[in-house]
Amino acid sequence: MGRTLHVEIYDRSRGTRTVQACELPFEIGKQPQSASCIRLDPSYVTISRVHGKVEEAESGLIYIDSSSNGTTISGTFVKGRNKAISSADIIIIENYEIKILETKSALIKQTGPTLQVRGEQEAEPGDALVIVKTDDALKVMLDTPESNQHSVVGRIHFDGVAVTFDLYGHDASMPVTVNKRLVSDMPLTARMSDVVEIGGERFEVLGRDQKKIVCGNPSCHLLNDLPFEGNCVWCGHYLAASGSFTRVTLP
Numbered sequence: 001m002g003r004t005l006h007v008e009i010y011d012r013s014r015g016t017r018t019v020q021a022c023e024l025p026f027e028i029g030k031q032p033q034s035a036s037c038i039r040l041d042p043s044y045v046t047i048s049r050v051h052g053k054v055e056e057a058e059s060g061l062i063y064i065d066s067s068s069n070g071t072t073i074s075g076t077f078v079k080g081r082n083k084a085i086s087s088a089d090i091i092i093i094e095n096y097e098i099k100i101l102e103t104k105s106a107l108i109k110q111t112g113p114t115l116q117v118r119g120e121q122e123a124e125p126g127d128a129l130v131i132v133k134t135d136d137a138l139k140v141m142l143d144t145p146e147s148n149q150h151s152v153v154g155r156i157h158f159d160g161v162a163v164t165f166d167l168y169g170h171d172a173s174m175p176v177t178v179n180k181r182l183v184s185d186m187p188l189t190a191r192m193s194d195v196v197e198i199g200g201e202r203f204e205v206l207g208r209d210q211k212k213i214v215c216g217n218p219s220c221h222l223l224n225d226l227p228f229e230g231n232c233v234w235c236g237h238y239l240a241a242s243g244s245f246t247r248v249t250l251p
Contacts, residue, residue, distance in 0.1 A: 216243020
């Protein structure tokens, strides 16, 4: 078996989007035979048992169509032949859109309400983290037997694209917001450059090799793209004014 890719599967009929880790090579269909596979809804008669396969060649990834009805890849119809693919392509099979994701590690930077850095935790795709309470403060740690000896108040999972926070029994005493929007349902999904606040603690969800501007407005402090010569997309504050600064992560 080869390297592991993270694949996004979007079901247009249901509006659901999932991310699955697949070890190369992997099959796609309604009754795939290999252990590494993406299973599609068997009720679709236009989807073959093994509709196609993704393999890695010397030149890169290739999609091998083995279906009765063909596959559309970024507007090109493919049937009974191979086609080179990349993370820029969308594989369309019936109502499914399938895309290879470019994944990087995530960095969760924790600060207090006045932006003093309290710590950071890196996460690779598939990693599970815990939010623990120590000395009346929250801290993000890798999910290990040692970290579970603390009072665990929630868990975090990173699938290579999004970071999922799941807090246990949170209430008004520990409000949760994503980019200043109050969240009541768990789990919540945060994407790169989101800011999750839990009971006053800030968690910036960052990717590697990123440059972001932290808004200088004390009531905002959300993340923006460069350059400084513009207004905050969240609150309208002029970013070049005092208080704003650049948040840079290493490659």
